Amino acid sequence: MRTTMDLAGRWTWTVDTDGRSPVPDLAVPLVGRAIEAQVPGAIHLDLLAADLIPDPLVDQNENEVSWVSRCDWRLGRTFAAALGAERIDLVLDGVDTVASVAVNGRTVGSTRNMHRSFRFDITAVTAETNTVDVRFTSAYTEAEHWERVLGARPSAYPQPFAFIRKMASSFGWDWGPTLPGCGLWREVRVETWSTARIAAVRPLVAVYEETGILTAHIDLERTGSGATLPLHLEVEIAGQAVHAEVPPGEDSATVVVAVPDVRRWYPRGLGEPHLYPVAVSLWSGKEQLDEHCTRVGFRTVAVDRAPDAQGTPFVVTVNGRPLFVKGVNWIPESVFPGAVTADRVRTRLVQAAEANVNLVRVWGGGVHESDAFYDACDELGLLVWQDFLFACAAYPEEEPIRSEVLAEARENVVRLSSHPSLAIWNGNNENLWMRLDKDWAAQPGGELTWGERYYLEWLPELLRQLDPTRPYTEGSPWSGSWAHDPNDTDHQTFHSWDAWNEDDYTVYRDSSPRFVSEFGWQGAAAWRTLRDAITDPELRVDADNVRHHQKAIDGHAKLARNLARHLPPTSDFDRWHLQTQWMQVEAVRTGVLHWRASWPRTTGIIVWQLNDLWPVTSWSAIDSAGRCKPLYFALRDSYAPRVLTIEPGDGALELCVVNDDEEAWDTTAYLARRGLDGVTAAQWSHPLSVPPRSVTRVVLPSAVAEPSDPGAEFLVATVDEERALWHFAPPGEARRHGTPLEATVTAVTGGLDIGVRSDHLARDVLVQPDRIHPAATVDRGFTTVLPGETEIFRVRAPEPLDPASAQAAFVVASLRDTIDPD
The missing domain is CATH 2.60.120.260 (Galactose-binding domain-like)
Structure with a gap:
């Protein structure tokens, strides 16, 4: 053995x-x-x-x-x-x-x-x-x-x-x-081993009606003495064992097992992620030489790319059922990945699952992740989009690079083949797009090989040999062929970066790409995370150390330009910090809700990015210390199975009711145009019957959708427990008032409950728990408090908290605090 x-x-x-x-x-x-x-x-x-x-x-x-x-x-x-x-x-x-x-x-x-x-x-x-x-x-x-x-x-x-x-x-x-x-x-x-060992197991699954088919491809390695011996393999799954003889001299075998009345593996939102243990054992006579244990899940996965009247869709289907992808991009958890523990990986993936995410894209500039990563995704029902490891560069196709690329691809395709969570293989990140968008052919070295054969020939051929059960896309973004621009909104996958780099986040509403596999907006890490990483006595926006923890080209300038479109400038670090986090939420929420409302034309979103690998101002929802930025909670809410959004349509506002559940949503929508003091200026109700996995759009009557005073009114839509708001004026132009927030702090088991109330609209209130205690957490991000209502922020920590600590500056703040100095 x-x-x-x-x-x-x-x-x-x-x-x-x-x-x-x-x-x-x-x-x-x-x-x-x-x-x-x-x-x-x-x-x-x-x-x-x-x-x-x-x-x-x-x-x-x-x-x-x-x-x-x-x-x-x-x-x-x-x-x-x-x-x-x-x-x-x-x-x-x-x-x-x-x-x-x-x-x-x-x-x-x-x-x-x-x-x-x-x-x-x-x-x-x-x-x-x-x-x-x-x-x-x-x-x-x-x-x-x-x-x-x-x-x-x-x-x-x-x-x-x-x-x-x-x-x-x-x-x-x-x-x-x-x-x-x-x-x-x-x-x-x-x-140490003798006679023979199991070198690799590649278990592929198929499902025919109610029967699961496991096809286990098994590679062996023999010693000299074992070369002439007959060997015996046993594959056990679901209480049954199938045996296969391996004649002398042969070093591979394929064992097929049928599992009747199979329980299928489903991703989050479609069903339970059922797993079957599989044991493969190798024998010489009555002596067991080796054993390999793994798990599989029986499901089918495909991407529907059949051309339609609007172009080329990109619809992910599991077990024949299409789903709207609510995804996040994953980068390595540390710049030193050898330090990342299995517990840390699982914690981050649990956070993703709790944010209603159903797909994690492993980005091509990182690593093929650990077995612990894919095991956790299997158990949590998180689909995995797996990039091959190419990103943002022209890659040589010559030796010795080529042999290494194909060897690593072969090994990892085999290694990951058992995981039902692995749904899509992707050839590269942005290389096909950059070839055209950045005109690489005209740059020095542009005439040399650049990786096209990896993405369009060698990798798809390797997958045809080793894993034909999963779909492959040549790149992200990719339109399907050179007949269209690789980043065409009408064809397959799309990366939306012009808004962040050049425009305003409101341009997200100008188009509905078929599948948005990357988009995002920057926001600062949690205050404590930056405070621990920067030793300056005082945090200043223009400090060299603060700027060093911003790696985007002209990142601070882009933040300032984008903030200036919505908020007055500030040199105060605490206000700037809040402003960046607020704008990150506003931008990403705007894109996510618009594109969710665009189903079935838009079929998925993969937000850039879930996590960080060092303390930095970046696009992440969770910073490198594991602290949830306000974006995390916005994703959780925007990715909920049922959401509302108010969208500008052709000359009118529309209420979009998104139902991603299996059951129809039969209810009534209530809308009210209200003043900042809470007084209702107009109201309207409308019965709704939203079919499963669909979107219903309702044009709002002018009586509620057209304000008499944009700076002093807002619109609120309520459907059961869901709520959507529409502000007629940007924050800098909205009428301001002097009514302070009323914060009531109560010590409870495990932490504090902070109740926030206001007589006037308190737009986007935030509690920053890390300003109370480094290990404290809170259960929500930016929350608008309607006039006369009270919202409870639940702060929890590993030790008792002093209620007075919640009175410190910027522990409880609102959008108004990012605008007004007093």
């Missing part, structure tokens, strides 16, 4: 003075010094733990530690091996990135790809006590070498990330720092 020895834990770093890279000046004092390491992990984290570098995520320390990425490093440890097995393998599930591996002074293998695992036969070099030595070459040394050899190519960023198979965003992005490191970032172990 195969046995495993875990090599995670304590290792030791040293500077590699014999490596390919010159030793940086700042590394010279470390030459000859042993530095404690933690595996899985990363060099920067271990240097930080040893107090040899400042925290790279604080202030501008990112620049101070740049030498670390230019240095070659050695990582080693000793281990005792159990001798006597026919084979002893050293298995490295993740090596970041270019390294040679030696055991007892003898080189056993080399790596040049962060996105692959490696298995090295160390049988001939192993003793009772052994040393393993991994020598890392600087990612810059490797990438810049191949950039010179193969030729520089166009890219959205200046770093050479396209020339090395490493997490692209570790070289910096418009939301992330430039900290390409090295290390063993996933599990490391020694495996």
Whole structure:
């Protein structure tokens, strides 16, 4: 039976003075010094733990530690091996990135790809006590070498990330720092085995009426003695076992199992995500040699792209049922992914599920995520859109890049094949679009290969061989062919970035793309997150350290320009902080609700982005400390199964009633035009019967939709428990009043309840729990308090809270506080 020895834990770093890279000046004092390491992990984290570098995520320390990425490093440890097995393998599930591996002074293998695992036969070099030595070459040394050899190519960023198979965003992005490191970032172990082992299991599923079909493709590896032996496989699922004989010399088999009366796996909103355990065992006679355990879910998944009168749709269907995709884009949880725990991943995905998300897109500038990520998605009913790892650059198609790309793709397609959550494979992020939009062909290097064959030939062919059960799209965005612009609103997927970069968020209402696979708006991280990352005595909008935690090109200027369209400028950090978070909510909510109301023309939205990998002003809904920004709650509410939105139509306002439930929504809509003091100027009611999974639009009569005084009136629509508001005037032009908010703070078990009341309309009230306690949370974001009503904000913390702490400045604030200085 195969046995495993875990090599995670304590290792030791040293500077590699014999490596390919010159030793940086700042590394010279470390030459000859042993530095404690933690595996899985990363060099920067271990240097930080040893107090040899400042925290790279604080202030501008990112620049101070740049030498670390230019240095070659050695990582080693000793281990005792159990001798006597026919084979002893050293298995490295993740090596970041270019390294040679030696055991007892003898080189056993080399790596040049962060996105692959490696298995090295160390049988001939192993003793009772052994040393393993991994020598890392600087990612810059490797990438810049191949950039010179193969030729520089166009890219959205200046770093050479396209020339090395490493997490692209570790070289910096418009939301992330430039900290390409090295290390063993996933599990490391020694495996001993004899005769044969299970090398890979690729379980694919199909469903025919009420019967599930599991087709398990199983690859084996044999030792010399096992080559001439007959072997036996057993696949067990749903209480039944199917056996297969593997003749001598053969190293693969396919086992098919039918599961009658199958319970299907459904994503959130369509049903339960039922899973079936699968056990695959390998035998020689009566001796069990190996076992592989996994889970599958029986479902069909497809994308309907049949042309229609409006162009080309992109409708995701599961088990034959179309669904509106309510998605989020996922980036790596840390710039040092070896530090990300399974618990942290699951926490973030639970947050997504609780925000009514039904799909998570794993973006192509990151990594193929951990098994824990996909396991959690399986259990939570979250569909996964999985990018192949290409983003925002022209990628060489020559060797050695090509072989590494195809090897990593093959391995990960097999690795992820069991997960029912995995619904869509995507060839790349924005590369097909940028080829035209940025006119790459006319730029230096534009005549060279740029990745087209990966997306249009090699990857789809690999999927046809290994996983024909899932749909593939060549890119995001992609219109389906070169006959249309890759980012055509009428054809398939669309990225909406002109609003953020150039226009105003109100332009979201000007079009209804078929499927919005990226759009977003920036907002600052939670106050405590930024306060912990910036050591300035006082936070100032124009401070260098504050600006350093904004990576978008002209990001602060774009924020200022966009804010100026709606709010008066401010130099006060606390007001600016609130303004950015308010505008992020307004912008994203405007887009989401408009496009949800555009069903069935628009069939999905994937908001950029769910999470962050360092403390930054960015497009995220949850910051790097795990704190929910107000956007998170806006997503939760906007992605609810039933929502209302008031939309401007052709010369009139329309009430759009979105029903994403299985049941019809038979009810009555009540609308009222009211003054800021709550007095009703006009009201109207209308019966509704909204079919399942549909949208009903109702043109509002002028009596309620046309104000007599836009600055002093607002419109409220109520349908059962749902509410929508329409403000006739932008915040800067609305009539203001001097009525203060009335906040009542009550200590309760687990925290505080903060009741907020106002005699006049209190637009967009926010409670910032991290200003009370670093670990405090709240149950809602910006909430408009109608005249005379009280809204309760539930603040919870791991220890008792002093009610007086809620009286601190900006703990309770409203939109008015972002406008008025007093």
